[in-house]
Amino acid sequence: GQNIDQPTEMTATEGAIVQINCTYQTSGFNGLFWYQQHAGEAPTFLSYNVLDGLEEKGRFSSFLSRSKGYSYLLLKELQMKDSASYLCAVTGGSQGNLIFGKGTKLSVKP
Amino acid sequence: DGGITQSPKYLFRKEGQNVTLSCEQNLNHDAMYWYRQDPGQGLRLIYYSQIVNDFQKGDIAEGYSVSREKKESFPLTVTSAQKNPTAFYLCASSGPRRYSNQPQHFGDGTRLSIL
Numbered sequence: 001g002q003n004i005d006q007p008t009e010m011t012a013t014e015g016a017i018v019q020i021n022c023t024y025q026t027s028g029f030n031g032l033f034w035y036q037q038h039a040g041e042a043p044t045f046l047s048y049n050v051l052d053g054l055e056e057k058g059r060f061s062s063f064l065s066r067s068k069g070y071s072y073l074l075l076k077e078l079q080m081k082d083s084a085s086y087l088c089a090v091t092g093g094s095q096g097n098l099i100f101g102k103g104t105k106l107s108v109k110p
Numbered sequence: 111d112g113g114i115t116q117s118p119k120y121l122f123r124k125e126g127q128n129v130t131l132s133c134e135q136n137l138n139h140d141a142m143y144w145y146r147q148d149p150g151q152g153l154r155l156i157y158y159s160q161i162v163n164d165f166q167k168g169d170i171a172e173g174y175s176v177s178r179e180k181k182e183s184f185p186l187t188v189t190s191a192q193k194n195p196t197a198f199y200l201c202a203s204s205g206p207r208r209y210s211n212q213p214q215h216f217g218d219g220t221r222l223s224i225l
Contacts (some may be wrong), residue, residue, distance in 0.1 A: 004152070008150075030210035031210045031211060033213060033214075040198075040221075041218065041219070042114075042200065042216035042217055042218050042219060043153075043200070043216050044216070045213040045214070047217070048213060049212050050210070050211065070134075086207075087152070087153070089153075091210050095166070096207060096210065097155055097158065097168065097213060098143075098155070099152075100145075100152035100153040101152050102151055102152045103152065104149060
């Protein structure tokens with residue numbers, strides 16, 4: 001079967017660094033996406049990893065270890081506007097569809 | 111600007127009624143998707159379409175129907191057979207599915223409630 005696990009909620013302080021973890025089990029892995037979703041809004045694409053290692057994009061970085069079925073999203077220099085849910089999604093399975101985790105709700109405090 | 115437009119933003123359904131949610135994209139994307147999002151749940155795939163006049167069931171297709179008569183449009187009908195339709199519905203599109211690195215772009219969603 002396919003399964004994605006992420007923490008339900010996290011809290012961090014403005015200006016700090018936070019790491020959101022995602023573990024997954026899937027057949028036919030074809031890549032991992034991170035999305036940001038503000039409450040009541042559309043998810044927006046943050047990053048894509050298919051090879052092991054770290055992808056850096058401004059304040060956000062994403063890491064993947066395929067052998068461990070593990071990824072994390074690293075957010076640096078946190079801002080209040082980073083308060084949102086962060087969705088981990090994996091492409092795989094027989095149909096190659098995108099399977100989403102339940103999301104991690106991040107609250108950034110002053 | 112290119113994007114995905116969903117309408118209406120809010121929709122109310124009466125018992126026994128079918129309702130249709132609109133999704134239009136001008137990104138020239140081949141693939142389109144419908145997801146359902148419930149509180150505390152991940153996005154779940156209802157239907158997807160890789161090309162005009164073709165669509166496939168996702169994980170929770172029962173009680174829903176779709177059509178793909180035009181590349182730009184992928185409407186979703188929530189039928190009376192869907193007994194628990196209250197949810198946030200998201201439409202997405204992407205480049206060809208054979209390229210696995212294609213991110214999906216989402217519309218702003220339709221919130222459906224039962225009257």
